[in-house]
Amino acid sequence: xxxxxxxxxxxxxEEHHALPGLTTCxxxxxxxxxxxxxxxxxxxxxxxxxxxxxxxxxxRFREFLPVAEESVAAGLLSSGLKVGGSPLxxxxxxxxxxxxxxxxxxDDGLNPTASLKDRASALAVIKAIEAGADTIxxxxxxxxxSSLAGNAAARGLxxxxxxxxxxxxGKVAQLMMFGAKxxxxxxxxxxxxxxxxxxxxxxxxxxxxxAINPYMLEGKKTVALEIAEQLNWQAPDYVAISVGxxxxxxxxxxxxxxLYETGFIDKLPxxxxxxxxxxxxxxxAVDADSETLVPMEENTLADxxxxxxxxxxxxxxxxxxxSKGITVNVSxxxxxxxxxxxxxxxxxxxxxxxxxGTAGLIKALAEKRIPADATVVSVVTGNGLKDIAxxxxxxxxxxxxxxxxxxxxxxxxxxxxxS
Numbered sequence: 238x239x240x241x242x243x244x245x246x247x248x249x250x251e252e253h254h255a256l257p258g259l260t261t262c263x264x265x266x267x268x269x270x271x272x273x274x275x276x277x278x279x280x281x282x283x284x285x286x287x288x289x290x291x292x293x294x295x296x297r298f299r300e301f302l303p304v305a306e307e308s309v310a311a312g313l314l315s316s317g318l319k320v321g322g323s324p325l326x327x328x329x330x331x332x333x334x335x336x337x338x339x340x341x342x343x344d345d346g347l348n349p350t351a352s353l354k355d356r357a358s359a360l361a362v363i364k365a366i367e368a369g370a371d372t373i374x375x376x377x378x379x380x381x382x383s384s385l386a387g388n389a390a391a392r393g394l395x396x397x398x399x400x401x402x403x404x405x406x407g408k409v410a411q412l413m414m415f416g417a418k419x420x421x422x423x424x425x426x427x428x429x430x431x432x433x434x435x436x437x438x439x440x441x442x443x444x445x446x447x448a449i450n451p452y453m454l455e456g457k458k459t460v461a462l463e464i465a466e467q468l469n470w471q472a473p474d475y476v477a478i479s480v481g482x483x484x485x486x487x488x489x490x491x492x493x494x495x496l497y498e499t500g501f502i503d504k505l506p507x508x509x510x511x512x513x514x515x516x517x518x519x520x521x522a523v524d525a526d527s528e529t530l531v532p533m534e535e536n537t538l539a540d541x542x543x544x545x546x547x548x549x550x551x552x553x554x555x556x557x558x559x560s561k562g563i564t565v566n567v568s569x570x571x572x573x574x575x576x577x578x579x580x581x582x583x584x585x586x587x588x589x590x591x592x593x594g595t596a597g598l599i600k601a602l603a604e605k606r607i608p609a610d611a612t613v614v615s616v617v618t619g620n621g622l623k624d625i626a627x628x629x630x631x632x633x634x635x636x637x638x639x640x641x642x643x644x645x646x647x648x649x650x651x652x653x654x655x656s
Contacts, residue, residue, distance in 0.1 A: 238303050238305055239300075239306055240273050240274050240277050240278050240300055241271060241273060241274075242255075242273060242274050243271075244269040244272070245269065245270050246268070246270075247269070247551060248268070249264055249267055251264040252272075253269065255271060255303060257367035257368040258368040268551065269451040270451060270491075271303050271455055273301070278301065279499040293321070294322055295320050295322070295356055295359060297321075297322075299314060301459075301495050302459070303360075303452055304360070304363055307367075308363055308366070313363055313366065316392070317359065317388060317391045318359065318387060318391045319349060320355040320356055321459055321463060323345045323346075323347045323463070324343075325343050326344065327340075328342045328582070328615075330582040330583060334578075335598075335599060335602050338609060338610050338611075339610075341473070341615070342579070342595070342615055342617060343614055343616045344585050344587075344617050345591075345619075346587055346588070346618070346619050347620070350380075350383045350384045351619060351622065352380040352383070352591070352618060353380075353460060353618040354380040354383075354384035354385075354447075354457075354618075354619075355384040356459050356460060357384070357457050357484070358381065358384040358385040358389070360455060361375075361385060361443075361452065361456070362394055364443070364452050365445075366394075372394065372396070372440075373385065373396055373442060373445050374398070374399070374437050374445065375398060375433060375446050375447075376399040376432070376434075376446060377398065378400065378426055378481070378540050378543055379400060379405060379408035379409075379623065380590075381445070381447060382400050382404075382408065382412055382417070382419075383411035383412055383415070383623075385398065385445050386412045386415035387415045390416055395418070396416075396417040396418065397418045397420070397440075397442060399420045399432055399433040400412070400421055401421075401422055401424065401425060402421045402422060403540060405624045405626070407623045407624060407625060408623050420432070425535055425545065426535060426543060426544055426546075427545060430446070430546075430548070447484040447549065448484065448548025448549055453484060453488075454484050454488040454549070454552070455491070457492075458488040458492030461476070461488070461492025461493045462492050464616075465493065465501065465502050468614075470502055471612075472493060472497075472502045472503075472505060472506050473506050473612045474611040474612045475506055475508075475509050475612075476489055476613070476615075476616065477509035477511060477595065477597055477598040477613065477614070477616065478511065478594045478615075479511055479541075479542050479591065479592075479594045480510050480519055481541060481542030481543065481544040481547065482547040482548055482549050483519055483549035483550055483553025483554075486508060486556055486557065487549055487553050487556045489556075490508060490556035490559065491556075493506060506614075507560050507561050508556060508557050508560040509594065509598060509601060509613075510523065510564045511566075511567060511594045511597025512542065512564075513537035513542060513543070513566070513593060514566040514568050515534070515535075515537040515543075515568075516533050516534065516535050516537050518530060518532060518533045518544075518546070519550060520564035520565070520566055522550070522554050523554055523557050524564055530546070530550045532545050533545045537569055537572075538569045538573075538589050538627055539569070539588075539589040541589075541590030542590040563606055563607075565598075565601050566597075567593060567596040567597050569589075571600060572596045573627065574596070575592045575593070575595045575596035576588075576589065576592050578599070579617070580621075585617055586620060586621035586622065586628070587617040587618075587619060587621050588622075588623045588624045588627070588628075589624060589627050590618065591617045591618045591619035636648060636652075
C-alpha cells in the first residue's frame, strides 16, 4: 500500500504493519487506526488531478485508501459495484423552512444497495481478496449486511450474515436475493455481534465487522472526501450524521482530517452527532465528558443505529470531542417527522436511521445551537425503501375511494386539497 505507513492502536499506541487480515491490536486487543504518509499523498495528488479523473466512484480517492498496488494494477477497483459519487443537493427549500441560509443534503441512499455502508463493504471485499479469503462475514442491524452481500456477490465471494430477528424485511430480502447465508438471531444486536464473532473465529472467515475492522472506517470516510470536493474544497461548518456503532461518524472525521493534513481543505467542520433518544450511549458519554461506555437498551424504530453496546465507541467519542462537535438525541416521532419533511421539501426518501442526522439538525436549529448563517451538510445514510412500514407511519395512508368523480370532488373539498 503505497501511502499507508502503519496501523496504530488507539489504546496502547502499538504500531503494526497494515496487513489485509489485521483487525485488532496484537498487543492489547484494542482498535486500530490506519496511518498515512500525508506529505507523499500531497506530492502525488492534486485537486487538478482529481478534477481530470473520469471515475466517479469512491476509488477516485484511491491515494487516500488502504489498497495494495497489486489490486490497482489488477483492475480490482474498476470492477464490482459502482460505489460512491452520490449527489450533494443544495437544500434551499428545507433550509429556508428551517431558517438556515446554506444547507446541503448528501443522499448516500443512492449507493448500489441503498446505503452509505456500501463504502465500507466495497473496501471489505478488496481486503478479503488481498487476504486470500473466499468467504466474508459480518453482523449487522441490516444495512451493513445487505451492502456486504451485494458487494461480495459482485466479486464472487461467499457471505455469512448475522442479523437481529427485528431487522426490517426489506433488508433481509436484499440479503436473500444476493445469495447470502443469513442467520436471524433471536436477541439484541449485541447478541448478534457476539455470535458472529464466535463463528468467524471458528471457521476463519474474513471479518467485515466495522466494529473492529479498521479498514471499514477508511471506506466510510470517502463520503467526507466527496462532500469536500463537491463543495469545491470548502469544508462546511457543520456535518450532521446519524450515529449507531460509531464507525460512520469516526470515518467522516477521519476523511476531513486526511484532507486537512494534505492541504486540500483549510479548515475542519464541527460534527453534529445525532442518536435516537432510546439508544444514545455515545452521546451520553460525550455529554458526560467520559470515555467509559455505559450500555443502553436498543429502544428505537431506527434499527440501523439501534446499537446499545457500540464497538467503535472510543473512536466516535474522540471524533466528536476533537471536532468541538455537538450531540443531539431525537425521539422516534422526531425521526418520522424528519422523514416526511425531507421527502416533501427535497424529494429525498430516507429510512429512519438515514434521516436521523437531519432530525437532529432540525432540533439543534430550533434550540439555536447552530447559527443561521452556517454552511451545513446533512448526510442521509440509507434509502426509505428499506423500511416501508415506517415510511407509511411517517407519511400516512393514501386516500381510498371508489371510482366516483363526485365523491372525489367532495373529499378534495373536505381535505382542502384544491384550495
